[in-house]
Amino acid sequence: MKPSTLKDDNNQVLxxxxxxxxxxxxxxxxxxxxxxxxxxxxxxxxxxxTSGEEALNKLDEKEIxxxxxxLKIDETSGMDILKKSKALEDPPEVILITGYASVETAVExxxxxALDYLEKPINLKVLRAKVAKAVERLGxxxxxxxxxxxxxxxxxxxxxxxxxxxxxxxxxxLKNLAxxxxxxxxxTGENGTGKELVxxxxxxxxxxxxxxxxxx
Numbered sequence: 001m002k003p004s005t006l007k008d009d010n011n012q013v014l015x016x017x018x019x020x021x022x023x024x025x026x027x028x029x030x031x032x033x034x035x036x037x038x039x040x041x042x043x044x045x046x047x048x049x050t051s052g053e054e055a056l057n058k059l060d061e062k063e064i065x066x067x068x069x070x071l072k073i074d075e076t077s078g079m080d081i082l083k084k085s086k087a088l089e090d091p092p093e094v095i096l097i098t099g100y101a102s103v104e105t106a107v108e109x110x111x112x113x114a115l116d117y118l119e120k121p122i123n124l125k126v127l128r129a130k131v132a133k134a135v136e137r138l139g140x141x142x143x144x145x146x147x148x149x150x151x152x153x154x155x156x157x158x159x160x161x162x163x164x165x166x167x168x169x170x171x172x173x174l175k176n177l178a179x180x181x182x183x184x185x186x187x188t189g190e191n192g193t194g195k196e197l198v199x200x201x202x203x204x205x206x207x208x209x210x211x212x213x214x215x216x
Contacts, residue, residue, distance in 0.1 A: 015139045017043030021062065022131070023092070024048050025055040025069035025081055035068065038124045039131065052076020059084055064092045066134045068127075071098040071106060071117075079109060086113045093134035097122065144194040174201055 022044050026032035029050050036046045047062065049055035052073045058064065059081075067085050071078035082094050096117040098106040106117035115137070116130050177183055185202060187195045196215060203213045 015135050015142065017135075018045065020065045020135055020138065021045040021047065022066045022068060023055065023058055023062075023064045025052070025067065025073060025078070026097075027051060027070065027073045035122070035124075035127070038127065039068075042128060042131075044131070052080060055081055056084055059088065059092075063090070065138055066131060067092050067094045068131070069094065069096060071096050071102050071109070079105075079112070082109055082112060082114055093137060095127075095130055095134065144197065147194065147197060170198070174198065174205070177202055 022039055024032050024035050024039070024046060026035065026048075027050055032048050032050060036048050039046045047058055047064070049058055053076060055067075055069065055073075056076065059067075064085075067081060069078045069081045073081075078096050078098075082096070085092050085094050091113075093115045094109075094113065096106050096109050096114050097120060098117055099120050103117070103119065106114070110117065115134050118127055118130060177185055185199075187198050189195050200213055203209060
């Protein structure tokens with residue numbers, strides 16, 4: 001099956017499936033293979049680990065973008081996988097698979113950084129939707145990293161290239177706002193989407209750029 005490219009609301013490519021590597025952790029090989037096949041049909045690169053130890057090793061050895069893990073594996077729990085994932089320099093998004101009796105634990109895991117959870121039996125359509133949500137977040141984070149690198153190299157707008165119409169609109173607004181030092185600006189958004197980066201950009205392109213940039 002030919003991979004379908006993931007795009008945002010403006011038909012702009014975020015991340016193509018073949019750019020995304022998923023780690024599936026399930027100590028039931030046949031169940032894990034079913035999930036692997038479902039993800040590979042979309043076009044994702046997929047690694048399968050059938051034990052907690054194998055999963056932890058793969059996280060050390062490979063660059064993983066998304067982890068789909070059963071909450072209860074063997075002596076290593078899904079929470080251990082989550083903690084390991086979030087301790088990495090570039091942490092992957094984590095989706096937990098849980099039985100009804102452990103939903104409360106899954107919700108707690110989300111407080112610890114998991115993106116989402118899915119109850120058994122698995123609905124593959126729902127799983128694909130949750131993975132697509134994770135891919136969207138990855139795309140935003142990647143765009144944010146690119147923008148941050150550009151800003152670290154030179155604090156002016158002409159060198160910033162935004163791929164999506166949304167990013168271009170943000171840059172245009174920053175161009176208009178930055179020179180107006182007395183303008184009050186409220187920046188909102190989810191964690192990791194670049195609020196501090198935008199604030200820093202405004203500061204470094206304003207008449208007050210010689211003064212300290214203070215994060216509260």
